[in-house]
Amino acid sequence: MKIKPLQIIAHIILILGVLLMIVPIWISFASSSHDSVTILTEGMKFHLGDQLARNYNEVLNEKGGWSEEVTAAKMFINSFIMALGIATLKVIISAMSAYALVYYRFKLAVPIFWLIFITLLVPLEVRIFPSYKIVSDLGLTNSYTGLILPLVASATATFFFRQFYKTIPDELLESAKLDGANAWSFFIDFLVPLSKTMIAAMFIFMFVYGYSQYLWPLIMTTAEEYWTVVMGMKIIYTESYEGVALPRTAERFAYIILSMIPPVLVVVFLQKWFIKGLIQTEK
Amino acid sequence: MSFLDLKNVTKIYPNGTKAVHETSLSVDEGEFMVFVGPSGCGKSTLLRMVAGLEDITDGDINLDGKLINNVDPSERDVAMVFQNYALYPHMNVYNNLAYGLKNRGIDKKTIEQKVNDAAKLLQISEFLQRKPSMLSGGQRQRVAMGRAIVRNPKIFLFDEPLSNLDAKLRIQMRLEIKKLQQKVGVTSIFVTHDQVEAMTLADRLAVINDGIIEQLGTPIEIYNNPKSLFVAGFIGSPQMNFLDGNLKNKTLSAEGFEIRDINSDFEGDVTLGIRPEHLIQSDNALINLKVELVEQLGSDNLVYGQLKNKNDFCYRCPGNQKVENGTELNLQIDENKYYIFDKSSGKRVN
Numbered sequence: 001m002k003i004k005p006l007q008i009i010a011h012i013i014l015i016l017g018v019l020l021m022i023v024p025i026w027i028s029f030a031s032s033s034h035d036s037v038t039i040l041t042e043g044m045k046f047h048l049g050d051q052l053a054r055n056y057n058e059v060l061n062e063k064g065g066w067s068e069e070v071t072a073a074k075m076f077i078n079s080f081i082m083a084l085g086i087a088t089l090k091v092i093i094s095a096m097s098a099y100a101l102v103y104y105r106f107k108l109a110v111p112i113f114w115l116i117f118i119t120l121l122v123p124l125e126v127r128i129f130p131s132y133k134i135v136s137d138l139g140l141t142n143s144y145t146g147l148i149l150p151l152v153a154s155a156t157a158t159f160f161f162r163q164f165y166k167t168i169p170d171e172l173l174e175s176a177k178l179d180g181a182n183a184w185s186f187f188i189d190f191l192v193p194l195s196k197t198m199i200a201a202m203f204i205f206m207f208v209y210g211y212s213q214y215l216w217p218l219i220m221t222t223a224e225e226y227w228t229v230v231m232g233m234k235i236i237y238t239e240s241y242e243g244v245a246l247p248r249t250a251e252r253f254a255y256i257i258l259s260m261i262p263p264v265l266v267v268v269f270l271q272k273w274f275i276k277g278l279i280q281t282e283k
Numbered sequence: 284m285s286f287l288d289l290k291n292v293t294k295i296y297p298n299g300t301k302a303v304h305e306t307s308l309s310v311d312e313g314e315f316m317v318f319v320g321p322s323g324c325g326k327s328t329l330l331r332m333v334a335g336l337e338d339i340t341d342g343d344i345n346l347d348g349k350l351i352n353n354v355d356p357s358e359r360d361v362a363m364v365f366q367n368y369a370l371y372p373h374m375n376v377y378n379n380l381a382y383g384l385k386n387r388g389i390d391k392k393t394i395e396q397k398v399n400d401a402a403k404l405l406q407i408s409e410f411l412q413r414k415p416s417m418l419s420g421g422q423r424q425r426v427a428m429g430r431a432i433v434r435n436p437k438i439f440l441f442d443e444p445l446s447n448l449d450a451k452l453r454i455q456m457r458l459e460i461k462k463l464q465q466k467v468g469v470t471s472i473f474v475t476h477d478q479v480e481a482m483t484l485a486d487r488l489a490v491i492n493d494g495i496i497e498q499l500g501t502p503i504e505i506y507n508n509p510k511s512l513f514v515a516g517f518i519g520s521p522q523m524n525f526l527d528g529n530l531k532n533k534t535l536s537a538e539g540f541e542i543r544d545i546n547s548d549f550e551g552d553v554t555l556g557i558r559p560e561h562l563i564q565s566d567n568a569l570i571n572l573k574v575e576l577v578e579q580l581g582s583d584n585l586v587y588g589q590l591k592n593k594n595d596f597c598y599r600c601p602g603n604q605k606v607e608n609g610t611e612l613n614l615q616i617d618e619n620k621y622y623i624f625d626k627s628s629g630k631r632v633n
Contacts, residue, residue, distance in 0.1 A: 171369035174336050179430070180357040180386035189382070193373040 025260070032056070032253035039249045055254040070224040072232060072255060078147075079211055079229040080262050085148035086210030087203050094154050094202070095195065098161035099187055103173070113162065120155045124216055132219055142223040151210065157202045164198050165191060200273045207266045229259045285309035286470055287333070287438060292342035294328050294494075302328045304494045305342065310438075310472065310487075315464050318474045319481035320491035321517070326474045327442055329491070333472065334440050335359050347437055357386075362431035363440040367447060368423050370415040376402075376426050377411040380433045387434075401433040404463070421452050428460070432467060439464070439471040445480060457483060478518050482506070490514045512629035515556045515622055521585055521597050526555045527626070535623065538592045540569040542616075547623060549632040554624045559585070559599040561620035568613030572596055577606050586612070 027044050034049035060073045101113050124131065131150045140146030168191070176186050192199070217228045233255065287310040294303040303325045310316045318326040331337040333344060335356030344351050351359050362383075371379050380398045389397075402408040405425045415423055424444065431439055441460070445453045461484055464471050475481050481488055482502040490497045490505060490513070498505055498514045509515035515523050528537035530553045535542040537555050562570070571591060578585040579602065586598040586606050598614060600606065623633040 169367065169369065171365045171367060172371070174334075174356075175363065175365060175369035175430075176371075176382075177336070177356045178334060178359075178361065178363050179383035179434075181382075182357070185386065190371065190373075 025257075028253045029257050032250055032257055034250055036248050036250040039253075040247070051250060055250050056258070059251050059254045059258065070227055070232075072229075072258070074225065075227050075229050075232045076258065076262065078144075078226055079259075081144055082147045082213070082217070082228060083207045083210035083262070085144065086151050086213075087206035089148065089152040090154040090157055090206045090210075091199055091202050093152055094157035095161050095191070095199070096187070098158050098165055099191060101158075101162055102165040103183075103186075113158075116155050116158055118155075119153070124151065128215065128219065131216075135220065142221055142226055144226075146220055147217055147226065147228075148210075151213065151216065154206065157206065160198060160202065161195065164195055168194065197274060200270045204267055204270055204274075208263050211263050233259065286312040286314075286347060287472075288343075288345040289329075289333075290343040290345070292329070292332060292344060293340045294325070294332060294337060295340045302494050303332070306494070306496055308489060308496060308499065310470060312470055313468050314470055315461070315484060315486040316470075316472045317481045317485035317488050318472065318491055319478055319488060319517070320476065322476055324491045325494035326476075326491045328494075330363075330440050330442055330472055330474045333438070334361050334363050336363075360434075360437045361440055362434055362436040362438075363442060364424075364427045364431055364444045366443045368415075368427040368444075370423060370426055370430075372415055375412050375414055376407060376418070376429075379415065379426055380429050383430065383434045397433050397435075401429045404432065404466075405429045420448050421456060424448065424456055428463065432463075432469075435469075437470065439469050441471065441473040443475055444473075445475070446477070453480075460484065479520060482518070488518075490517060492517075509556075509622060510631050512554060512556070512624040512631075515624070515631075519558055521559050521599065523556045523558050523622070524596050526557070526590075526594060528553050528555045528623075530623065530632070538594075539571070539590065542569070542621070545623065545633055547633040549623075549625060552626040553632065554626050554629075556622040556624060557616055558620065559597040561617040562598050562614045563617050564600070564612055565615035566613065568615050570596070570614040570616075572598060572612045572614055574606055574608055574610050574612060577608065588612075 027046065030045045030048055031039055032055055033052035034045050035051045035055075038049065039045065061071055063071055097116070101109050135141060135146045135150055138146075140149065172190065173186060176190060181189060212230060213228070214230045214234075217226070218231055221227060221231075289306060289308040291305040291307055292303060293301070293305050295301050306329065308316075318329060320326045328337055332339050333346075335351070335354065339352055346359065346361075371382065374382065377398055380401060381394050384394045384397060398411070399408070402411055405428060407422060407425050407429060410418060410422060410426070415426065418426065427444065444460075445456055448456060457480055460473075473480075473484055475484075485502050487500060488502050488505055489499045492513045498510045500508075502518075505514060505518055509518060512525075516525070526537045528535050529551070530545065530547065531550050533543070533545045533547065535545055535553065535555060572586070572588045573590075574586055574588040576587040578587070582602045584600050584602055584604060584606055586600060588596055588598075590596050598612065606612070621633075622631060624630060625632050
């Protein structure tokens with residue numbers, strides 16, 4: 001088989017793209033396996049060093065913060081719970097509200113949809129004070145509920161689910177009705193399995209969105225046991241350590257690498273589903 | 284009271300369109316009723332009202348002695364085969380058939396039994412584990428029918444189920460539906476715009492136009508004795524020839540010829556209808572046809588041409604009769620088989 005020049009160019013472009021994505025991560029990872037002194041004196045590293053286990057152990061288990069009680073492992077768990085809660089609830093609520101908007105043809109369905117859509121223009125950062133006021137009045141500061149609840153409504157996901165449901169032929173609903181399906185079983189038996197792919201995609205996006213929240217947890221949490229990974233990145237490693245002011249660069253890299261793992265896992269795990277849904281045409 | 288009884292059923296859509304006018308109709312148990320009409324005539328709406336998928340604006344529907352106006356579709360015990368089959372794309376064939384039974388709370392073993400029986404009847408046993416996307420058009424059609432049969436409903440509703448199939452398969456499935464209905468013996472209503480389908484399938488036929496049943500009867504009754512211009516033009520292929528004329532003193536004068544002693548007291552402008560197959564070549568002819576085109580179907584020839592007054596006209600003759608383009612044929616109407624309609628109202632007058 002002859003390789004055409006165009007193919008070679010295409011491959012070069014693709015390989016460059018891959019390198020652009022991979023190299024910074026590799027440098028971070030390689031650097032996280034040296035000790036901080038080496039990095040501070042010699043710069044970032046391309047090859048692996050011998051401090052890998054020590055650095056990661058230290059990051060995960062060292063108690064930090066003002067109270068010297070919170071560990072990075074705890075922060076990973078917090079972030080994971082928060083992201084999982086946000087993604088799950090966002091998907092469920094959006095799918096259900098889209099179901100209501102598409103299938104219950106009440107008079108105000110269209111204005112309500114646009115009202116939901118307009119909230120895209122008002123992100124959390126804009127309404128942070130009222131949101132905080134409500135959550136604190138409800139006594140939900142320093143709790144997982146407080147971290148998750150204000151973020152669970154999603155106009156984007158509602159929009160995507162609505163567009164998808166609109167492509168499902170009416171006959172399917174009618175046929176299901178004649179087969180004795182009620183409103184609830186039509187949702188569970190038909191819409192959910194048919195929108196598997198959509199659910200997987202939305203879950204990935206929303207998980208990453210939840211995981212990378214910074215401002216909201218920062219304002220919401222005063223107790224260190226509810227700190228999240230993104231907050232920790234700022235707080236823990238910018239402190240000076242007991243007067244000996246040597247920045248702990250290697251541990252920072254280790255922390256960064258660790259913080260990438262949960263979203264990557266979610267993507268890797270759901271991608272199987274995602275691709276399966278793409279290959280099997282279900283119509 | 285018969286099995287299915289429609290009484291003054293009316294449908295008016297919210298935008299004011301009247302899709303079905305006060306329609307009354309009864310279907311006997313085990314009967315195969317066909318609604319036929321052009322698209323947009325209200326035949327599907329009528330069917331969907333029986334299914335419960337459309338609200339009834341006015342009137343009553345009784346099924347098996349029970350008023351079902353406000354009964355939920357899932358509780359009417361009707362099964363419907365849709366035009367695009369509406370198979371459940373994410374379920375395999377087995378689950379497609381079993382879904383309706385599961386919802387009725389039937390135990391697993393009975394479901395399995397029923398599904399297997401229906402699958403055997405329709406010869407789809409080997410596809411039970413496949414998804415609908417892996418089936419051909421004809422197989423999907425069978426699955427859709429299986430889904431209806433398996434529930435053993437009071438009535439089958441077919442909403443143009445053959446229109447997505449290619450011509451050959453359509454004829455095959457048409458036969459299968461008829462055979463199956465005779466075997467299972469379930470009361471059925473079949474909606475179609477194809478008059479051949481309607482004629483071949485129906486025990487009784489309802490020709491619908493503009494939301495009104497124009498004529499109700501056995502296919503042969505309707506073919507032999509159409510009561511209106513619309514029915515005459517709709518049933519029969521190729522279409523009936525129509526000529527303008529005038530009726531006076533029991534004498535019809537169309538352009539170029541006269542027919543005497545007509546069994547009608549009507550006087551005024553009329554339309555004369557003659558089926559292409561009710562003509563014979565004869566020396567003392569009424570009609571003179573200039574042949575423009577001959578379609579040879581093998582068994583028959585369809586001869587298209589023009590009369591003296593430039594009216595299009597069609598004549599059907601046996602396939603062994605040779606007809607050349609450009610020749611002139613002299614045609615006589617076969618044994619008084621002609622139909623006369625009032626030109627303004629379209630009603631039959633002879």
